[in-house]
Amino acid sequence: MKRRSPMLMTIVAFGYALLYVPIVSVVIYSFNGSRLVTLWGGFSLRWYASLLADKDLLGAALLSLRIAIVSATFATALGAIVALALHRVNRLRGRLLLSGMITAPLVMPEIITGLSLLFLFISMADLIGWPASRGATTITIAHITFSMAYVVVVVRARLAAMDESLEEAAMDLGGRPVAVFFDITVPMLLPALVSGWLLSFTLSLDDLVISSFVSGPGATTLPMLIFAKVRLGVTPDINAITTIIIALVVIIVVAATIISGRRGPVAARPADAGGQ
Amino acid sequence: MTDTTSTPLVQIREVTKRFGNVTAVDRVSLDFLRNELFAILGSSGCGKTTLLRLLAGFEQPTSGRILIDGVDATDVPPYDRPVNLMFQSYALFPHMTVAENVAYGLRKERVPAARIRERVAEMLAMVKLEPLAARKPDKLSGGEKQRVALARALVKRPKLLLLDEPLAALDKKLRQHTQFEIANLQYQLGTTFVVVTHDQGEAMTLASRIAVMADGRIAQVGTPGQVYEFPANRYVAGFVGNINLFEGRVTGVDGGRMSLRCEALGVELAVLSDEAIAPGSAACVAVRPEKITLSRQAPETKDRNLVKGTVWDLAYFGDQSLYRVRLKNGTELQVSAQNLRRSAKLTVEWDDEVYLSWEIASTILLLS
Numbered sequence: 001m002k003r004r005s006p007m008l009m010t011i012v013a014f015g016y017a018l019l020y021v022p023i024v025s026v027v028i029y030s031f032n033g034s035r036l037v038t039l040w041g042g043f044s045l046r047w048y049a050s051l052l053a054d055k056d057l058l059g060a061a062l063l064s065l066r067i068a069i070v071s072a073t074f075a076t077a078l079g080a081i082v083a084l085a086l087h088r089v090n091r092l093r094g095r096l097l098l099s100g101m102i103t104a105p106l107v108m109p110e111i112i113t114g115l116s117l118l119f120l121f122i123s124m125a126d127l128i129g130w131p132a133s134r135g136a137t138t139i140t141i142a143h144i145t146f147s148m149a150y151v152v153v154v155v156r157a158r159l160a161a162m163d164e165s166l167e168e169a170a171m172d173l174g175g176r177p178v179a180v181f182f183d184i185t186v187p188m189l190l191p192a193l194v195s196g197w198l199l200s201f202t203l204s205l206d207d208l209v210i211s212s213f214v215s216g217p218g219a220t221t222l223p224m225l226i227f228a229k230v231r232l233g234v235t236p237d238i239n240a241i242t243t244i245i246i247a248l249v250v251i252i253v254v255a256a257t258i259i260s261g262r263r264g265p266v267a268a269r270p271a272d273a274g275g276q
Numbered sequence: 277m278t279d280t281t282s283t284p285l286v287q288i289r290e291v292t293k294r295f296g297n298v299t300a301v302d303r304v305s306l307d308f309l310r311n312e313l314f315a316i317l318g319s320s321g322c323g324k325t326t327l328l329r330l331l332a333g334f335e336q337p338t339s340g341r342i343l344i345d346g347v348d349a350t351d352v353p354p355y356d357r358p359v360n361l362m363f364q365s366y367a368l369f370p371h372m373t374v375a376e377n378v379a380y381g382l383r384k385e386r387v388p389a390a391r392i393r394e395r396v397a398e399m400l401a402m403v404k405l406e407p408l409a410a411r412k413p414d415k416l417s418g419g420e421k422q423r424v425a426l427a428r429a430l431v432k433r434p435k436l437l438l439l440d441e442p443l444a445a446l447d448k449k450l451r452q453h454t455q456f457e458i459a460n461l462q463y464q465l466g467t468t469f470v471v472v473t474h475d476q477g478e479a480m481t482l483a484s485r486i487a488v489m490a491d492g493r494i495a496q497v498g499t500p501g502q503v504y505e506f507p508a509n510r511y512v513a514g515f516v517g518n519i520n521l522f523e524g525r526v527t528g529v530d531g532g533r534m535s536l537r538c539e540a541l542g543v544e545l546a547v548l549s550d551e552a553i554a555p556g557s558a559a560c561v562a563v564r565p566e567k568i569t570l571s572r573q574a575p576e577t578k579d580r581n582l583v584k585g586t587v588w589d590l591a592y593f594g595d596q597s598l599y600r601v602r603l604k605n606g607t608e609l610q611v612s613a614q615n616l617r618r619s620a621k622l623t624v625e626w627d628d629e630v631y632l633s634w635e636i637a638s639t640i641l642l643l644s
Contacts, residue, residue: 082500162363163367165363165364165365165367166367166369166370168332168334168354168361168363168367169361169363169367169368169369169428170353170361170369171353171354171355172332172333172334172354172359172361172429173332173355173360173380173381173384173428173429173432174355174381174384174385174432175355175380175384176384178357179384183369188371188373215451231586258538274551
């Protein structure tokens with residue numbers, strides 16, 4: 001067996017500490033009985049209890065959830081359609097350019113995405129009078145646009161691994177194109193659709209920068225509220241809400257990983273090959 | 277039995293399919309009779325799979341027509357054709373059980389549920405898979421998958437069943453067994469089966485008629501015997517089975533008998549042929565390895581062609597032996613011989629001087 005180098009182990013430990021110590025300390029201090037954030041005052045759930053009484057916070061949380069659910073649903077549907085189109089129309093001129101362009105938002109700085117969407121909404125309001133004001137709707141639209149890119153990537157990976165003769169076989173057996181789509185294509189893509197949805201959901205729930213750009217008066221999402229609160233000083237209830245978000249995100253990301261990584265029925269594996 | 281009296285079930289009329297500037301299928305005309313097991317044989321890239329996809333309706337011909345049961349089906353989409361295809365990959369739906377896979381075609385036809393159950397049970401019994409009805413495809417062996425695919429493709433009682441390399445994914449033993457199963461099934465059901473294959477042995481054992489394809493065109497259509505013993509051209513002769521092929525020049529024509537000078541053999545050969553060929557024109561002479569008799573003593577030469585050589589290499593298979601005999605000028609001939617007598621010692625060994633002779637009637641004349 002290879003001997004583990006102590007040097008290497010130290011570096012690894014340091015790296016993980018850098019990543020997780022801040023998160024773990026937030027979680028621990030969320031159970032702190034003391035009003036002072038830096039002083040341990042015994043175990044308590046009082047900050048979780050105080051969250052329930054905070055109307056602003058609950059409102060923001062509900063708004064964030066609503067936006068996340070709606071935008072994830074639309075992003076999944078649109079992203080799947082785009083992925084299918086890019087996959088099917090393989091003789092489409094400029095497919096490489098198009099598929100590059102669809103994934104560009106993944107690496108685009110959020111500031112730029114946020115700013116350009118804000119400009120779009122303002123000029124749309126000027127030109128066609130919609131959206132009349134910015135708020136939950138504009139945030140949802142903004143979230144759909146950037147989440148969609150992630151869904152396209154996930155769904156295309158699944159499509160690339162899918163045996164196309166499955167759809168042909170269904171058609172050969174009398175399935176019309178629409179029936180084949182729902183009988184074969186959708187079930188085959190289901191793991192990708194679910195993980196795409198979960199990914200979009202978390203992205204939307206986390207987003208601060210783009211939401212801040214396209215939001216208007218009266219629409220404050222949870223990250224926006226937390227950010228605003230922290231600027232006035234960190235209070236222990238922030239630790240509690242943060243812990244809840246961490247738990248939620250961990251659960252969803254783990255679920256998405258399990259679903260998309262499951263050795264799902266991607267292709268009808270060619271039978272145990274004899275000789276050819 | 278194959279019905280040769282009525283109109284063919286499928287008539288392919290001058291069908292051409294081009295992809296860009298590649299012609300995959302080139303002016304193919306072909307008939308499939310009712311109740312026959314037909315094989316389309318060719319090496320990969322010869323256009324046989326494209327022809328199959330044209331028949332199934334996944335591709336539209338660039339020109340030409342396809343008639344199925346007298347009806348022009350050229351523009352009929354795959355889901356409305358009385359044709360089913362068994363895919364090479366089997367293409368079983370992985371999210372459905374064996375029974376659901378088989379039932380799919382009937383469900384799309386809106387057959388009543390009770391009738392579907394009945395029919396699926398019937399099909400599963402036919403391919404001996406009843407105990408596996410509730411399994412998912414990934415829990416099946418290669419041979420079981422193949423049978424599910426067959427049952428699924430036959431459940432709608434198609435007029436024409438297409439099989440794309442049905443045995444390619446099976447191991448050797450299973451392949452032989454499945455060959456007989458497919459042939460029996462075809463006989464029982466009376467459906468026309470069209471098998472696409474690159475394996476000439478498979479085509480010969482399965483089919484009652486074979487079409488050999490090369491470069492998108494039909495090189496020859498005939499029974500296995502016709503294709504093997506009377507190949508239409510050099511390509512078919514070389515592709516189906518082993519053969520010794522020599523270029524020659526016609527030196528004399530005498531009624532149904534012709535003599536040719538073969539430089540590679542250094543002799544004059546006699547061939548039976550009714551072809552009208554002028555002396556002096558080029559032609560090709562061929563003979564199958566098993567038609568050649570090998571002997572150490574000079575044989576009877578009446579109505580036989582004869583050459584002399586040395587055994588260069590031999591392979592002993594038990595039931596038969598394969599010899600490579602080299603002539604003085606370096607030309608090599610393949611000869612196969614049944615080992616008729618029980619003996620541990622071969623009668624002909626390496627480096628033996630031997631006479632090779634074969635009947636004039638077994639000599640093949642190829643003009644193209």
